[in-house]
Amino acid sequence: xxxxxxxxxxxxxxxxxxxxxxxxxxxxxxxxxxxxxxxxxxxxxxxxxxxxxxxxxxxxxxxxxxxxxxxxxxxxxxxxxxxxxxxxxxxxxxxxxxxxxxxxxxxxxxxxxxxxxxxxxxxxxxxxxxxxxxxxxxxxxxxxxxxxxxxxxxxxxxxxxxxxxxxxxxxxxxxxxxxxxxxxxxxxxxxxxxxxxxxxxxxxxxxxxxxxxxxxxxxxxxxxxxxxxxxxxxxxxxxxxxxxxxxxxxxxxxxxxxxxxxxxxxxxxxxxxxxxxxxxxxxxxxxxxxxxxxxxxxxxxxxxxxxxxxxxxxxxxxxxxxxxxxxxxxxxxxxxxxxxxxxxxxxxxxxxxxxxxxxxxxxxxxxxxxxxxxxxxxxxxxxxxxxxxxxxxxxxxxxxxxxxxxxxxxxxxxxxxxxxxxxxxxxxxxxxxxxxxxxxxxxxxxxxxxxxxxxxxxxxxxxxxxx
Numbered sequence: 350x351x352x353x354x355x356x357x358x359x360x361x362x363x364x365x366x367x368x369x370x371x372x373x374x375x376x377x378x379x380x381x382x383x384x385x386x387x388x389x390x391x392x393x394x395x396x397x398x399x400x401x402x403x404x405x406x407x408x409x410x411x412x413x414x415x416x417x418x419x420x421x422x423x424x425x426x427x428x429x430x431x432x433x434x435x436x437x438x439x440x441x442x443x444x445x446x447x448x449x450x451x452x453x454x455x456x457x458x459x460x461x462x463x464x465x466x467x468x469x470x471x472x473x474x475x476x477x478x479x480x481x482x483x484x485x486x487x488x489x490x491x492x493x494x495x496x497x498x499x500x501x502x503x504x505x506x507x508x509x510x511x512x513x514x515x516x517x518x519x520x521x522x523x524x525x526x527x528x529x530x531x532x533x534x535x536x537x538x539x540x541x542x543x544x545x546x547x548x549x550x551x552x553x554x555x556x557x558x559x560x561x562x563x564x565x566x567x568x569x570x571x572x573x574x575x576x577x578x579x580x581x582x583x584x585x586x587x588x589x590x591x592x593x594x595x596x597x598x599x600x601x602x603x604x605x606x607x608x609x610x611x612x613x614x615x616x617x618x619x620x621x622x623x624x625x626x627x628x629x630x631x632x633x634x635x636x637x638x639x640x641x642x643x644x645x646x647x648x649x650x651x652x653x654x655x656x657x658x659x660x661x662x663x664x665x666x667x668x669x670x671x672x673x674x675x676x677x678x679x680x681x682x683x684x685x686x687x688x689x690x691x692x693x694x695x696x697x698x699x700x701x702x703x704x705x706x707x708x709x710x711x712x713x714x715x716x717x718x719x720x721x722x723x724x725x726x727x728x729x730x731x732x733x734x735x736x737x738x739x740x741x742x743x744x745x746x747x748x749x750x751x752x753x754x755x756x757x758x759x760x761x762x763x764x765x766x767x768x769x770x771x772x773x774x775x776x777x778x779x780x781x782x783x784x785x786x787x788x789x790x791x792x793x794x795x796x797x798x799x800x801x802x803x804x805x806x807x808x809x810x811x812x813x814x815x816x
Contacts, residue, residue: 377416380782384420387786399778403756409781410794417785418541419499432544435460450527458495459543463505472601476549477507477539481558484577487516497711503653507545523561525676536572537789541624547791548661564816567592568675571684574661580645582614586720586733590621591669597659599652603643610729615639663792664752666706673699685748692743709754710761715740715803739765743803748784748795770808777812
Protein backbone atom coordinates (compact mmCIF):
# COMPACT_ATOMS: atom_id res chain seq x y z
CA UNK A 350 0.00 0.00 0.00
CA UNK A 351 2.84 2.43 0.87
CA UNK A 352 4.53 1.65 -2.46
CA UNK A 353 1.27 2.30 -4.35
CA UNK A 354 0.79 5.59 -2.49
CA UNK A 355 4.34 6.65 -3.35
CA UNK A 356 3.80 5.79 -7.04
CA UNK A 357 0.57 7.81 -7.15
CA UNK A 358 2.25 10.77 -5.41
CA UNK A 359 5.19 10.74 -7.83
CA UNK A 360 2.82 10.51 -10.79
CA UNK A 361 0.83 13.50 -9.53
CA UNK A 362 4.01 15.53 -8.94
CA UNK A 363 5.27 14.65 -12.42
CA UNK A 364 1.95 15.67 -13.96
CA UNK A 365 2.04 18.97 -12.08
CA UNK A 366 5.57 19.75 -13.28
CA UNK A 367 4.66 18.88 -16.89
CA UNK A 368 1.51 20.99 -16.65
CA UNK A 369 3.48 24.00 -15.35
CA UNK A 370 6.14 23.58 -18.05
CA UNK A 371 3.43 23.47 -20.73
CA UNK A 372 1.73 26.55 -19.27
CA UNK A 373 5.00 28.48 -19.44
CA UNK A 374 5.13 27.92 -23.22
CA UNK A 375 1.61 29.04 -24.08
CA UNK A 376 1.88 32.64 -25.26
CA UNK A 377 5.29 33.38 -26.86
CA UNK A 378 3.78 34.80 -30.08
CA UNK A 379 1.56 37.36 -28.32
CA UNK A 380 4.44 38.16 -25.99
CA UNK A 381 6.89 38.69 -28.85
CA UNK A 382 4.43 40.99 -30.64
CA UNK A 383 3.89 43.02 -27.49
CA UNK A 384 7.64 43.41 -26.93
CA UNK A 385 8.22 44.39 -30.57
CA UNK A 386 5.52 47.07 -30.38
CA UNK A 387 7.01 48.33 -27.13
CA UNK A 388 10.50 48.57 -28.64
CA UNK A 389 9.05 50.52 -31.56
CA UNK A 390 7.63 53.08 -29.13
CA UNK A 391 4.02 52.10 -29.50
CA UNK A 392 1.43 52.46 -26.73
CA UNK A 393 0.37 48.90 -25.97
CA UNK A 394 -1.22 46.75 -23.32
CA UNK A 395 -0.62 43.05 -22.92
CA UNK A 396 -4.08 41.59 -23.28
CA UNK A 397 -3.41 38.00 -22.22
CA UNK A 398 -4.90 37.79 -18.73
CA UNK A 399 -3.49 34.71 -17.03
CA UNK A 400 -3.24 34.10 -13.32
CA UNK A 401 -0.15 32.13 -12.34
CA UNK A 402 0.75 30.29 -9.18
CA UNK A 403 3.78 31.23 -7.15
CA UNK A 404 5.28 27.90 -8.12
CA UNK A 405 5.12 28.92 -11.79
CA UNK A 406 6.86 32.29 -11.41
CA UNK A 407 10.40 31.07 -12.18
CA UNK A 408 9.32 29.21 -15.32
CA UNK A 409 7.29 32.12 -16.67
CA UNK A 410 10.06 34.59 -15.81
CA UNK A 411 12.55 32.56 -17.85
CA UNK A 412 10.15 32.39 -20.79
CA UNK A 413 9.37 36.11 -20.62
CA UNK A 414 13.08 37.00 -20.59
CA UNK A 415 13.94 34.69 -23.50
CA UNK A 416 11.09 36.16 -25.54
CA UNK A 417 12.22 39.69 -24.66
CA UNK A 418 15.79 38.92 -25.78
CA UNK A 419 14.46 37.53 -29.07
CA UNK A 420 12.49 40.74 -29.62
CA UNK A 421 15.54 42.88 -28.82
CA UNK A 422 17.64 40.87 -31.27
CA UNK A 423 15.01 41.30 -33.99
CA UNK A 424 14.52 45.02 -33.35
CA UNK A 425 15.96 47.12 -36.18
CA UNK A 426 18.54 49.49 -34.73
CA UNK A 427 22.29 50.05 -34.51
CA UNK A 428 23.42 47.30 -32.15
CA UNK A 429 26.50 46.98 -29.99
CA UNK A 430 29.45 45.47 -31.80
CA UNK A 431 30.35 41.92 -30.63
CA UNK A 432 32.12 41.58 -27.30
CA UNK A 433 35.71 40.73 -28.27
CA UNK A 434 39.21 41.47 -27.05
CA UNK A 435 39.71 45.20 -26.71
CA UNK A 436 43.22 44.89 -28.15
CA UNK A 437 41.67 44.51 -31.59
CA UNK A 438 40.64 48.20 -31.24
CA UNK A 439 37.28 47.55 -32.89
CA UNK A 440 34.81 50.41 -32.90
CA UNK A 441 31.13 50.92 -33.51
CA UNK A 442 28.94 54.01 -33.72
CA UNK A 443 25.42 55.10 -32.86
CA UNK A 444 23.47 57.92 -34.44
CA UNK A 445 21.70 59.90 -31.74
CA UNK A 446 18.16 61.19 -32.41
CA UNK A 447 18.33 64.38 -34.46
CA UNK A 448 15.52 65.97 -32.46
CA UNK A 449 17.66 65.64 -29.33
CA UNK A 450 21.05 66.51 -30.84
CA UNK A 451 21.52 67.32 -34.54
CA UNK A 452 24.38 65.75 -36.49
CA UNK A 453 25.35 63.54 -33.58
CA UNK A 454 27.20 60.33 -34.37
CA UNK A 455 28.78 58.74 -31.31
CA UNK A 456 31.68 56.36 -32.06
CA UNK A 457 32.78 54.00 -29.32
CA UNK A 458 35.32 51.36 -28.38
CA UNK A 459 33.77 48.24 -26.90
CA UNK A 460 35.43 45.07 -25.69
CA UNK A 461 37.14 43.12 -22.91
CA UNK A 462 40.44 44.57 -21.63
CA UNK A 463 42.22 41.32 -20.79
CA UNK A 464 45.97 41.04 -21.47
CA UNK A 465 45.43 38.75 -24.44
CA UNK A 466 42.48 37.47 -26.48
CA UNK A 467 43.20 33.95 -25.24
CA UNK A 468 42.51 34.95 -21.64
CA UNK A 469 38.84 35.64 -22.39
CA UNK A 470 36.77 32.80 -20.93
CA UNK A 471 33.99 31.33 -23.03
CA UNK A 472 30.60 31.58 -21.34
CA UNK A 473 31.82 33.88 -18.55
CA UNK A 474 29.88 37.02 -17.64
CA UNK A 475 32.06 40.09 -17.13
CA UNK A 476 31.40 43.40 -15.37
CA UNK A 477 30.81 46.35 -17.68
CA UNK A 478 32.17 49.87 -17.22
CA UNK A 479 30.93 52.89 -19.15
CA UNK A 480 33.73 55.48 -19.24
CA UNK A 481 33.06 59.18 -20.01
CA UNK A 482 36.02 61.33 -21.01
CA UNK A 483 36.88 64.94 -20.22
CA UNK A 484 36.27 68.12 -22.17
CA UNK A 485 39.53 68.55 -24.07
CA UNK A 486 39.96 67.70 -27.74
CA UNK A 487 37.40 64.94 -28.22
CA UNK A 488 39.78 62.99 -30.45
CA UNK A 489 42.62 63.08 -27.92
CA UNK A 490 40.29 62.43 -24.98
CA UNK A 491 38.81 59.38 -26.72
CA UNK A 492 42.26 57.99 -27.54
CA UNK A 493 43.37 58.52 -23.94
CA UNK A 494 40.23 56.77 -22.69
CA UNK A 495 41.09 53.70 -24.72
CA UNK A 496 44.64 53.61 -23.32
CA UNK A 497 43.38 54.00 -19.74
CA UNK A 498 40.86 51.19 -20.21
CA UNK A 499 43.54 48.92 -21.63
CA UNK A 500 46.34 49.68 -19.20
CA UNK A 501 45.09 51.30 -15.98
CA UNK A 502 41.50 50.41 -15.15
CA UNK A 503 40.20 47.20 -13.57
CA UNK A 504 40.60 44.05 -15.67
CA UNK A 505 39.21 41.85 -17.02
CA UNK A 506 36.00 43.70 -17.78
CA UNK A 507 33.92 44.92 -20.68
CA UNK A 508 34.50 48.61 -21.41
CA UNK A 509 32.31 51.00 -23.36
CA UNK A 510 34.44 54.03 -24.25
CA UNK A 511 32.39 56.51 -26.29
CA UNK A 512 33.54 59.72 -27.93
CA UNK A 513 31.39 62.80 -27.42
CA UNK A 514 29.65 63.49 -30.77
CA UNK A 515 29.78 67.30 -30.68
CA UNK A 516 32.62 68.93 -28.80
CA UNK A 517 31.15 72.34 -28.07
CA UNK A 518 28.67 74.15 -25.82
CA UNK A 519 25.84 72.32 -24.11
CA UNK A 520 26.31 69.36 -26.41
CA UNK A 521 29.58 68.60 -24.63
CA UNK A 522 27.61 67.09 -21.76
CA UNK A 523 27.25 63.42 -20.89
CA UNK A 524 23.87 63.74 -19.15
CA UNK A 525 21.78 65.71 -21.65
CA UNK A 526 18.72 64.08 -23.18
CA UNK A 527 20.49 62.74 -26.29
CA UNK A 528 23.00 60.95 -24.05
CA UNK A 529 20.23 59.66 -21.79
CA UNK A 530 18.78 58.05 -24.92
CA UNK A 531 22.17 56.42 -25.57
CA UNK A 532 22.67 55.16 -22.01
CA UNK A 533 19.19 53.69 -21.80
CA UNK A 534 19.83 51.91 -25.08
CA UNK A 535 23.19 50.71 -23.74
CA UNK A 536 21.58 49.39 -20.56
CA UNK A 537 18.86 47.63 -22.53
CA UNK A 538 21.36 45.94 -24.86
CA UNK A 539 23.87 45.17 -22.09
CA UNK A 540 21.20 43.50 -19.94
CA UNK A 541 20.48 41.11 -22.82
CA UNK A 542 24.16 40.51 -23.71
CA UNK A 543 25.38 37.05 -22.69
CA UNK A 544 28.93 38.25 -21.87
CA UNK A 545 27.84 41.02 -19.48
CA UNK A 546 26.81 40.54 -15.85
CA UNK A 547 23.62 42.63 -15.41
CA UNK A 548 24.41 43.06 -11.72
CA UNK A 549 27.90 44.49 -12.28
CA UNK A 550 27.41 47.58 -14.43
CA UNK A 551 29.31 50.75 -13.51
CA UNK A 552 29.38 54.36 -14.78
CA UNK A 553 32.47 56.50 -14.25
CA UNK A 554 34.41 59.34 -15.83
CA UNK A 555 36.97 62.11 -15.51
CA UNK A 556 36.43 65.89 -15.34
CA UNK A 557 33.46 66.57 -17.65
CA UNK A 558 32.91 62.82 -17.47
CA UNK A 559 33.07 63.13 -13.69
CA UNK A 560 30.21 65.62 -13.70
CA UNK A 561 28.26 63.43 -16.08
CA UNK A 562 28.78 60.19 -14.17
CA UNK A 563 27.86 61.84 -10.85
CA UNK A 564 24.56 63.05 -12.30
CA UNK A 565 23.88 59.75 -14.00
CA UNK A 566 24.66 57.80 -10.81
CA UNK A 567 21.78 59.50 -9.03
CA UNK A 568 19.48 59.29 -12.07
CA UNK A 569 20.11 55.60 -12.95
CA UNK A 570 21.12 54.09 -9.61
CA UNK A 571 18.63 51.23 -9.98
CA UNK A 572 20.61 49.81 -12.93
CA UNK A 573 24.06 50.21 -11.40
CA UNK A 574 26.31 48.33 -9.03
CA UNK A 575 28.35 51.49 -8.62
CA UNK A 576 29.58 54.79 -10.02
CA UNK A 577 32.90 56.61 -9.88
CA UNK A 578 33.20 60.26 -10.90
CA UNK A 579 36.75 61.62 -10.77
CA UNK A 580 38.07 65.20 -10.77
CA UNK A 581 34.51 66.50 -10.64
CA UNK A 582 32.04 67.61 -8.01
CA UNK A 583 28.46 68.63 -8.74
CA UNK A 584 26.14 70.73 -6.60
CA UNK A 585 24.06 68.06 -4.88
CA UNK A 586 20.85 69.56 -6.24
CA UNK A 587 22.01 68.17 -9.61
CA UNK A 588 22.78 64.71 -8.19
CA UNK A 589 20.98 64.00 -4.90
CA UNK A 590 23.09 61.72 -2.71
CA UNK A 591 19.95 60.17 -1.19
CA UNK A 592 19.29 58.30 -4.46
CA UNK A 593 22.51 56.24 -4.29
CA UNK A 594 21.51 54.32 -1.15
CA UNK A 595 21.98 50.93 -2.77
CA UNK A 596 25.08 51.37 -4.93
CA UNK A 597 28.79 51.79 -4.33
CA UNK A 598 29.68 55.45 -4.88
CA UNK A 599 33.20 56.79 -5.36
CA UNK A 600 34.13 60.44 -5.88
CA UNK A 601 37.82 61.41 -5.92
CA UNK A 602 39.02 64.98 -6.42
CA UNK A 603 42.29 66.81 -5.83
CA UNK A 604 42.34 69.06 -2.76
CA UNK A 605 43.84 71.84 -4.93
CA UNK A 606 41.23 71.45 -7.69
CA UNK A 607 39.49 74.76 -7.02
CA UNK A 608 38.00 75.54 -10.45
CA UNK A 609 34.18 75.48 -10.31
CA UNK A 610 34.55 74.66 -6.59
CA UNK A 611 35.25 71.01 -7.44
CA UNK A 612 37.14 70.38 -4.19
CA UNK A 613 34.46 72.03 -2.07
CA UNK A 614 31.63 70.22 -3.88
CA UNK A 615 33.40 66.92 -3.22
CA UNK A 616 33.77 67.79 0.46
CA UNK A 617 30.05 68.54 0.68
CA UNK A 618 29.26 65.21 -0.99
CA UNK A 619 31.41 63.51 1.66
CA UNK A 620 29.65 65.37 4.48
CA UNK A 621 26.22 64.32 3.20
CA UNK A 622 27.26 60.73 2.43
CA UNK A 623 28.71 60.30 5.93
CA UNK A 624 25.49 61.64 7.46
CA UNK A 625 23.29 59.35 5.35
CA UNK A 626 25.46 56.32 6.09
CA UNK A 627 25.16 57.03 9.81
CA UNK A 628 21.39 57.39 9.61
CA UNK A 629 20.96 54.28 7.43
CA UNK A 630 23.57 51.66 8.45
CA UNK A 631 24.48 49.28 5.64
CA UNK A 632 23.47 51.70 2.93
CA UNK A 633 25.37 54.57 1.27
CA UNK A 634 28.66 52.72 0.73
CA UNK A 635 31.09 55.39 -0.41
CA UNK A 636 34.73 56.12 -1.12
CA UNK A 637 34.88 59.91 -1.33
CA UNK A 638 38.40 61.24 -1.23
CA UNK A 639 39.77 64.78 -1.33
CA UNK A 640 43.36 63.98 -2.29
CA UNK A 641 46.03 66.17 -0.61
CA UNK A 642 48.50 68.07 -2.81
CA UNK A 643 46.75 67.16 -6.09
CA UNK A 644 44.99 69.48 -8.50
CA UNK A 645 42.84 68.49 -11.47
CA UNK A 646 45.09 65.58 -12.48
CA UNK A 647 44.94 62.69 -10.02
CA UNK A 648 45.75 58.98 -9.91
CA UNK A 649 42.89 57.36 -11.85
CA UNK A 650 43.68 53.75 -10.92
CA UNK A 651 41.89 53.27 -7.57
CA UNK A 652 38.32 54.02 -8.71
CA UNK A 653 37.49 51.03 -10.91
CA UNK A 654 39.38 48.60 -8.66
CA UNK A 655 37.32 49.74 -5.66
CA UNK A 656 34.04 49.62 -7.56
CA UNK A 657 34.66 46.17 -9.04
CA UNK A 658 34.26 44.44 -5.68
CA UNK A 659 30.56 45.37 -5.55
CA UNK A 660 27.48 43.73 -7.01
CA UNK A 661 24.11 45.37 -7.59
CA UNK A 662 21.21 44.63 -5.28
CA UNK A 663 18.25 44.87 -7.70
CA UNK A 664 15.73 44.21 -4.91
CA UNK A 665 16.53 46.63 -2.08
CA UNK A 666 14.11 46.91 0.82
CA UNK A 667 15.02 50.54 1.38
CA UNK A 668 14.68 53.00 -1.50
CA UNK A 669 14.93 56.77 -1.54
CA UNK A 670 14.04 58.31 -4.88
CA UNK A 671 14.13 62.06 -5.31
CA UNK A 672 12.52 62.38 -8.73
CA UNK A 673 14.08 65.32 -10.52
CA UNK A 674 14.41 66.45 -14.10
CA UNK A 675 17.79 66.09 -15.74
CA UNK A 676 18.11 68.59 -18.56
CA UNK A 677 14.33 68.81 -18.79
CA UNK A 678 13.49 65.09 -18.63
CA UNK A 679 12.14 62.93 -15.81
CA UNK A 680 12.35 59.20 -15.33
CA UNK A 681 9.09 57.46 -14.45
CA UNK A 682 10.61 54.36 -12.84
CA UNK A 683 13.16 53.61 -10.12
CA UNK A 684 13.82 50.16 -8.65
CA UNK A 685 10.28 48.75 -8.22
CA UNK A 686 8.40 52.06 -8.27
CA UNK A 687 6.55 53.49 -11.29
CA UNK A 688 4.99 56.95 -11.41
CA UNK A 689 1.64 57.00 -13.21
CA UNK A 690 0.58 60.52 -12.22
CA UNK A 691 2.64 63.43 -10.86
CA UNK A 692 2.51 64.41 -7.20
CA UNK A 693 4.40 67.72 -7.36
CA UNK A 694 2.26 70.86 -7.14
CA UNK A 695 4.59 72.99 -9.28
CA UNK A 696 7.85 72.89 -11.22
CA UNK A 697 9.83 74.03 -8.18
CA UNK A 698 8.92 70.91 -6.22
CA UNK A 699 10.48 67.48 -6.45
CA UNK A 700 8.59 64.43 -5.27
CA UNK A 701 10.50 62.07 -2.99
CA UNK A 702 9.46 58.44 -2.61
CA UNK A 703 10.90 56.90 0.55
CA UNK A 704 10.10 53.19 0.79
CA UNK A 705 10.96 50.70 3.51
CA UNK A 706 9.81 47.07 3.17
CA UNK A 707 9.66 45.01 6.35
CA UNK A 708 7.88 41.72 7.07
CA UNK A 709 5.47 42.00 4.10
CA UNK A 710 4.69 45.63 4.93
CA UNK A 711 5.38 48.50 2.50
CA UNK A 712 5.99 51.72 4.37
CA UNK A 713 6.07 54.46 1.76
CA UNK A 714 6.23 58.18 2.33
CA UNK A 715 5.48 60.37 -0.67
CA UNK A 716 6.63 63.92 -0.03
CA UNK A 717 7.21 67.03 -2.10
CA UNK A 718 10.54 68.72 -1.49
CA UNK A 719 11.34 72.38 -2.15
CA UNK A 720 14.99 73.48 -2.30
CA UNK A 721 16.21 76.61 -0.60
CA UNK A 722 19.72 77.83 -1.47
CA UNK A 723 21.66 78.64 1.69
CA UNK A 724 25.09 79.45 0.25
CA UNK A 725 26.39 80.68 -3.09
CA UNK A 726 30.07 80.96 -4.05
CA UNK A 727 31.58 82.11 -7.31
CA UNK A 728 28.09 82.47 -8.79
CA UNK A 729 27.40 78.76 -8.12
CA UNK A 730 24.55 77.68 -5.84
CA UNK A 731 26.45 75.49 -3.43
CA UNK A 732 24.54 74.54 -0.27
CA UNK A 733 20.84 73.82 0.14
CA UNK A 734 18.11 73.01 2.60
CA UNK A 735 14.99 71.02 1.72
CA UNK A 736 11.51 71.62 3.02
CA UNK A 737 9.15 68.63 2.85
CA UNK A 738 5.35 68.41 2.73
CA UNK A 739 3.19 65.31 2.32
CA UNK A 740 2.01 64.82 -1.27
CA UNK A 741 -1.75 65.22 -1.71
CA UNK A 742 -2.12 63.86 -5.22
CA UNK A 743 -0.59 61.45 -7.70
CA UNK A 744 -0.62 57.75 -8.51
CA UNK A 745 2.15 55.15 -8.36
CA UNK A 746 2.63 51.42 -8.84
CA UNK A 747 4.75 49.32 -6.49
CA UNK A 748 5.95 46.07 -8.06
CA UNK A 749 6.26 42.92 -5.97
CA UNK A 750 8.31 39.74 -6.23
CA UNK A 751 9.37 36.79 -4.13
CA UNK A 752 12.70 38.46 -3.27
CA UNK A 753 10.89 41.25 -1.42
CA UNK A 754 7.76 39.52 -0.10
CA UNK A 755 6.21 36.23 0.85
CA UNK A 756 3.59 36.27 -1.89
CA UNK A 757 1.62 33.52 -0.15
CA UNK A 758 0.79 35.95 2.67
CA UNK A 759 -1.10 39.26 2.82
CA UNK A 760 0.72 42.48 1.88
CA UNK A 761 0.18 45.63 3.93
CA UNK A 762 0.66 49.16 2.60
CA UNK A 763 1.20 52.19 4.84
CA UNK A 764 1.19 55.55 3.01
CA UNK A 765 2.49 58.60 4.86
CA UNK A 766 1.83 56.86 8.18
CA UNK A 767 -1.69 55.56 7.40
CA UNK A 768 -2.61 51.96 6.57
CA UNK A 769 -4.40 51.94 3.22
CA UNK A 770 -4.33 48.26 2.20
CA UNK A 771 -3.96 44.76 3.53
CA UNK A 772 -4.63 41.63 1.51
CA UNK A 773 -3.22 38.96 -0.72
CA UNK A 774 -1.98 40.01 -4.15
CA UNK A 775 -2.34 37.66 -7.09
CA UNK A 776 0.46 37.01 -9.54
CA UNK A 777 -0.30 37.24 -13.23
CA UNK A 778 1.49 36.93 -16.55
CA UNK A 779 0.51 40.39 -17.81
CA UNK A 780 2.35 42.07 -14.94
CA UNK A 781 5.48 40.04 -15.69
CA UNK A 782 5.40 40.90 -19.38
CA UNK A 783 4.67 44.60 -18.88
CA UNK A 784 7.33 44.99 -16.18
CA UNK A 785 9.90 43.32 -18.43
CA UNK A 786 9.19 45.85 -21.20
CA UNK A 787 9.21 48.67 -18.64
CA UNK A 788 12.54 47.86 -16.97
CA UNK A 789 14.26 45.62 -19.63
CA UNK A 790 16.01 43.96 -16.73
CA UNK A 791 16.16 40.19 -16.05
CA UNK A 792 16.07 40.92 -12.32
CA UNK A 793 12.91 43.04 -12.53
CA UNK A 794 10.32 40.81 -14.14
CA UNK A 795 7.69 41.27 -11.45
CA UNK A 796 4.75 38.88 -11.07
CA UNK A 797 2.54 41.20 -9.01
CA UNK A 798 1.96 44.87 -8.27
CA UNK A 799 -0.12 47.26 -6.17
CA UNK A 800 -1.38 50.59 -7.49
CA UNK A 801 -1.54 53.43 -4.96
CA UNK A 802 -3.85 56.43 -5.33
CA UNK A 803 -2.24 59.12 -3.21
CA UNK A 804 -5.14 61.60 -3.36
CA UNK A 805 -7.68 59.05 -2.15
CA UNK A 806 -5.18 57.28 0.11
CA UNK A 807 -6.17 53.93 -1.31
CA UNK A 808 -4.50 50.96 -2.97
CA UNK A 809 -5.48 47.88 -4.95
CA UNK A 810 -3.66 45.02 -6.67
CA UNK A 811 -2.89 45.64 -10.32
CA UNK A 812 -4.37 42.23 -11.16
CA UNK A 813 -7.78 43.56 -9.98
CA UNK A 814 -7.66 46.50 -12.36
CA UNK A 815 -9.27 46.21 -15.78
CA UNK A 816 -6.59 46.70 -18.38
